Amino acid sequence: MQPRxxxxxxxxxxxxxxxxxxxxxxxxxxxxxxxxxxSFDTSSYNVxxxxxxRDFCGEAFVSKLSCNRxxxxxxxxxxxxxxxxxxxNLDMRMLDAERVGVTIGTTSGExxxxxxxxxxxxxxxxxxxxxxxxxxxxxxxxxxxxxSELNIEGVNVTIPTACAAGNYAxxxxxxxxxxxxxxxxxxxxxxxxxxxxxxxxxxxGAIAPEVCQPFDRNRKGMVPGEGAGVLVLEPxxxxxxxxxxxxxxxxxxxxxxxxxHMTAAHPFGAARAMEKALSESRIEPEQVSYISAHGxxxxxxxxxxxxxxxxVFKDAAYRTPISSIKSMLGHSMGAASAIEAAVCALAIxxxxxxxxxxxxxxxPECDLDYVPNCARELDVNVAMNNAYAxxxxxxxxxxxKIEA
Amino acid sequence: xxxxxxxxxDKVKRSIASITFIDPEKFDDxxxxxxxxxxxxxxxLEIVVDVEYQFQIKVPEDELSAIRTIGDTVNTVQxxxxxxxx
Amino acid sequence: MERxxxxxxxxxxxxxxxxxxxxxxxLCEGRTGLRAIELFNTTxxxxxxxxxxxxxxxxxxxxxxxxxxxxRTSQLVAATAEMALDRSGWSVEMRGxxxxxxxxGTMFCSVHTIxxxxxxALVAGPAYASPMDFSNTVLNxxxxxxxxxxxxRGVNSTIAAGSASGLQAIIYASELIRSGRSxxxxxxxxxxxxxxxxxxxxxxxxxxxxxxxxxDFPIPFDKRRNGFALGEGAALLMLEDAELAAExxxxxxxxxxxxxxxFDPSRGTDSRKSVAAxxxxxxxxxxxAHVTPDEIDCLSMSANGSVRxxxxxxxxxxxxxxxxxxAISVTAIKSMLGETLGASGAMQxxxxxxxxxxxxxxxISQLNEVEGDFPLRKAGPDTQKLDLxxxxxxSVGFDGGCCSMVLTRCE
Numbered sequence: 001m002q003p004r005x006x007x008x009x010x011x012x013x014x015x016x017x018x019x020x021x022x023x024x025x026x027x028x029x030x031x032x033x034x035x036x037x038x039s040f041d042t043s044s045y046n047v048x049x050x051x052x053x054r055d056f057c058g059e060a061f062v063s064k065l066s067c068n069r070x071x072x073x074x075x076x077x078x079x080x081x082x083x084x085x086x087x088x089n090l091d092m093r094m095l096d097a098e099r100v101g102v103t104i105g106t107t108s109g110e111x112x113x114x115x116x117x118x119x120x121x122x123x124x125x126x127x128x129x130x131x132x133x134x135x136x137x138x139x140x141x142x143x144x145x146x147x148s149e150l151n152i153e154g155v156n157v158t159i160p161t162a163c164a165a166g167n168y169a170x171x172x173x174x175x176x177x178x179x180x181x182x183x184x185x186x187x188x189x190x191x192x193x194x195x196x197x198x199x200x201x202x203x204x205g206a207i208a209p210e211v212c213q214p215f216d217r218n219r220k221g222m223v224p225g226e227g228a229g230v231l232v233l234e235p236x237x238x239x240x241x242x243x244x245x246x247x248x249x250x251x252x253x254x255x256x257x258x259x260x261h262m263t264a265a266h267p268f269g270a271a272r273a274m275e276k277a278l279s280e281s282r283i284e285p286e287q288v289s290y291i292s293a294h295g296x297x298x299x300x301x302x303x304x305x306x307x308x309x310x311x312v313f314k315d316a317a318y319r320t321p322i323s324s325i326k327s328m329l330g331h332s333m334g335a336a337s338a339i340e341a342a343v344c345a346l347a348i349x350x351x352x353x354x355x356x357x358x359x360x361x362x363x364p365e366c367d368l369d370y371v372p373n374c375a376r377e378l379d380v381n382v383a384m385n386n387a388y389a390x391x392x393x394x395x396x397x398x399x400x401k402i403e404a
Numbered sequence: 405x406x407x408x409x410x411x412x413x414d415k416v417k418r419s420i421a422s423i424t425f426i427d428p429e430k431f432d433d434x435x436x437x438x439x440x441x442x443x444x445x446x447x448x449l450e451i452v453v454d455v456e457y458q459f460q461i462k463v464p465e466d467e468l469s470a471i472r473t474i475g476d477t478v479n480t481v482q483x484x485x486x487x488x489x490x
Numbered sequence: 491m492e493r494x495x496x497x498x499x500x501x502x503x504x505x506x507x508x509x510x511x512x513x514x515x516x517l518c519e520g521r522t523g524l525r526a527i528e529l530f531n532t533t534x535x536x537x538x539x540x541x542x543x544x545x546x547x548x549x550x551x552x553x554x555x556x557x558x559x560x561x562r563t564s565q566l567v568a569a570t571a572e573m574a575l576d577r578s579g580w581s582v583e584m585r586g587x588x589x590x591x592x593x594x595g596t597m598f599c600s601v602h603t604i605x606x607x608x609x610x611a612l613v614a615g616p617a618y619a620s621p622m623d624f625s626n627t628v629l630n631x632x633x634x635x636x637x638x639x640x641x642x643r644g645v646n647s648t649i650a651a652g653s654a655s656g657l658q659a660i661i662y663a664s665e666l667i668r669s670g671r672s673x674x675x676x677x678x679x680x681x682x683x684x685x686x687x688x689x690x691x692x693x694x695x696x697x698x699x700x701x702x703x704x705x706d707f708p709i710p711f712d713k714r715r716n717g718f719a720l721g722e723g724a725a726l727l728m729l730e731d732a733e734l735a736a737e738x739x740x741x742x743x744x745x746x747x748x749x750x751x752x753f754d755p756s757r758g759t760d761s762r763k764s765v766a767a768x769x770x771x772x773x774x775x776x777x778x779a780h781v782t783p784d785e786i787d788c789l790s791m792s793a794n795g796s797v798r799x800x801x802x803x804x805x806x807x808x809x810x811x812x813x814x815x816x817a818i819s820v821t822a823i824k825s826m827l828g829e830t831l832g833a834s835g836a837m838q839x840x841x842x843x844x845x846x847x848x849x850x851x852x853x854i855s856q857l858n859e860v861e862g863d864f865p866l867r868k869a870g871p872d873t874q875k876l877d878l879x880x881x882x883x884x885s886v887g888f889d890g891g892c893c894s895m896v897l898t899r900c901e
Contacts, residue, residue, distance in 0.1 A: 134690035140650040156753040158650040160629035200624030257646035262625040391634020425556035450622040
């Protein structure tokens with residue numbers, strides 16, 4: 001009999017708060033983490049805003065490894081993992097390390113390492129790049145650093161499926177637990193602010209000049225961000241046995257591939273991921289209480305996503321609140337869907353849903369209930385978390401309230 | 405020495421050919437990227453950026469979407485190539 | 491009832507050939523794919539050796555098409571996928587009717603593309619950054635491009651676990667089949683040989699010859715070894731649900747009977763923990779396959795000439811196999827292919843499948859003298875004629891991750 005899987009801990013590192021409680025409060029009050037980019041010089045760009053995590057002190061979370069050597073995404077992931085374990089009231093020393101695993105999603109890995117390499121190459125100083133480049137750059141180090149810092153010895157994978165990576169990592173952790181290959185999983189996503197990512201999206205004309213306004217008629221694009229979100233997932237029986245606080249149950253997921261275009265989404269792929277998620281979870285669209293949208297704020301994504309939701313939900317689409325926290329956090333890339341999954345769990349637990357802020361003028365093509373501007377009290381029984389990535393990687397995750 | 409229109413056109417066509425692998429003999433000024441060459445928006449943007457790079461010009465963002473044909477591209481290059489000279 | 495996972499076809503592009511049969515023949519003849527690198531300049535670097543896929547051209551496999559949107563890594567994967575799909579009988583029509591997935595393991599995907607994109611923006615300014623290259627800077631680019639090229643609309647995922655990425659992706663895919671989420675999924679891995687990763691490994695003194703010891707000795711388990719040589723390539727297996735494969739009349743070449751993964755939190759610095767993690771992966775895979783060490787005919791080791799890791803792996807395997815360790819036949823194909831990173835685990839699977847089909851296990855090329863306490867006594871340079879029905883494959887990643895798989899011949 002396959003175990004049911006529940007969320008018992010949440011850790012978040014975001015531009016509007018580090019730690020679940022502060023983050024959740026900020027979200028509900030519509031706080032925005034977007035401001036002028038500080039981590040590199042944007043004067044030769046035509047856009048200048050991002051959602052960076054300010055005042056992050058890696059040393060507060062990393063003790064075994066060294067913050068002078070490991071990259072920012074690894075530090076974020078370790079911080080989120082520690083926070084999640086603390087939130088779950090767990091101490092690694094109490095657990096069988098071989099039966100604990102780590103799955104982390106990412107888009108860019110540790111971009112500062114390759115950026116440093118490129119800076120050196122361009123200025124003819126390549127020999128200033130030492131052994132640390134290969135040691136700390138490849139993206140698998142993120143999950144490896146979390147496990148190394150916390151002395152975890154089970155399944156260890158980094159899943160770099162770009163902007164949907166968090167959902168992919170959580171989905172895989174779900175499968176590992178259901179197959180009985182672990183007793184506990186730390187699953188989520190992490191990305192640090194990246195010059196390369198910023199340059200690319202700026203070049204595509206995808207970055208908004210001021211704010212992120214998902215679903216608004218005048219939306220001008222996405223805003224790159226950074227951060228990490230990690231969930232503690234474990235079998236329901238074990239959570240009950242140790243009297244853990246249970247946020248929600250993960251009941252299923254759907255993954256699909258557009259097989260269409262590297263950067264432009266296809267509505268069928270997004271719809272297919274939702275259909276698969278609903279079907280596996282044995283949930284009807286009408287039973288979904290809340291959707292956490294991918295909602296990047298680009299003209300195309302929001303329109304295509306809306307049409308995909310209508311395709312799957314039909315009339316029920318108009319009765320299902322759907323909000324985008326990217327309006328507040330910007331797009332934290334691989335971390336985004338992990339943070340959004342955490343938000344779904346929190347929404348279920350607290351009976352409130354976050355708003356889509358900056359929604360001033362409705363778009364006739366985006367006519368659903370996006371929870372405009374104000375958080376709302378809502379009995380959330382079932383939540384769906386959607387994420388879509390470059391390469392046509394689509395992922396929908398389903399969470400449900402655990403019966404008392 | 406200033407570039408002639410023909411030289412500009414030639415360089416633009418070579419850029420397009422390197423990105424689309426379509427024989428430049430098939431191009432003329434009226435050739436439309438979307439309709440005649442059936443290439444997607446990413447490829448069109450790649451062509452525009454490559455043309456900007458090859459000619460060392462900067463086309464304002466709000467003019468990019470107006471570049472629909474090879475002729476539009478050649479005209480845009482002419483406009484910005486000599487903008488400082490004027 | 492648990493679903494069984496079988497392999498119905500394979501594709502590979504390597505420095506020793508672009509088909510499973512060609513690769514196997516070359517390995518059995520003890521030929522090396524390692525030679526002086528031509529893809530980029532290695533002047534001033536201690537190591538000059540690499541397992542390059544010479545004269546790779548995507549149009550050989552995919553026809554006269556526009557490959558500009560795909561970088562070299564994506565082209566290697568798309569070309570390999572073409573062959574794997576063809577050999578497993580998954581036609582264009584069938585892919586239109588069914589959702590075939592893709593799970594790709596890679597360590598870097600396209601670090602060369604990432605670096606070129608970044609350097610151009612640095613030198614010429616961000617306005618001249620290439621939009622098309624940007625789409626290939628994401629680590630799931632090769633998987634995405636390949637899905638587009640071949641209409642693969644099933645689960646599409648990318649797995650990063652260092653040099654264990656390929657085998658880890660195959661494990662990921664096989665679990666999707668076992669759980670009923672996927673019916674058919676291409677799984678394996680790829681990494682290209684490029685200046686950026688080569689420079690990095692050389693600088694970290696992990697490549698043979700890079701720490702200024704004389705000579706290039708990427709020979710697994712050999713006393714003289716002083717590092718690995720970097721290779722490249724792509725390898726993909728078509729994994730299917732055994733019953734569904736049989737229903738459509740496909741031949742099952744081998745079965746994935748068991749798997750296991752582990753992690754060493756010391757990331758290789760503590761020998762005891764490193765050995766324990768690899769031993770755990772081996773143990774878990776044997777248990778998962780419900781087999782004892784006596785039922786394993788041969789070992790395909792991950793060993794690549796690394797001074798410490800080769801030793802750890804041998805000790806770990808011996809610890810689990812017990813007495814069997816001295817009687818079991820051993821191969822280590824990185825002795826000839828070099829360390830192909832994301833492709834390596836999948837290349838090991840293909841090589842073992844061929845070995846089982848052909849009844850011949852490649853030797854460990856140039857293995858001359860092992861250390862005194864080396865526990866796998868049957869390891870040697872000569873190819874052996876053997877009736878093999880079940881093998882164990884190891885893949886040891888950098889930075890602590892490792893995994894193992896039991897592969898069984900299908901009759």
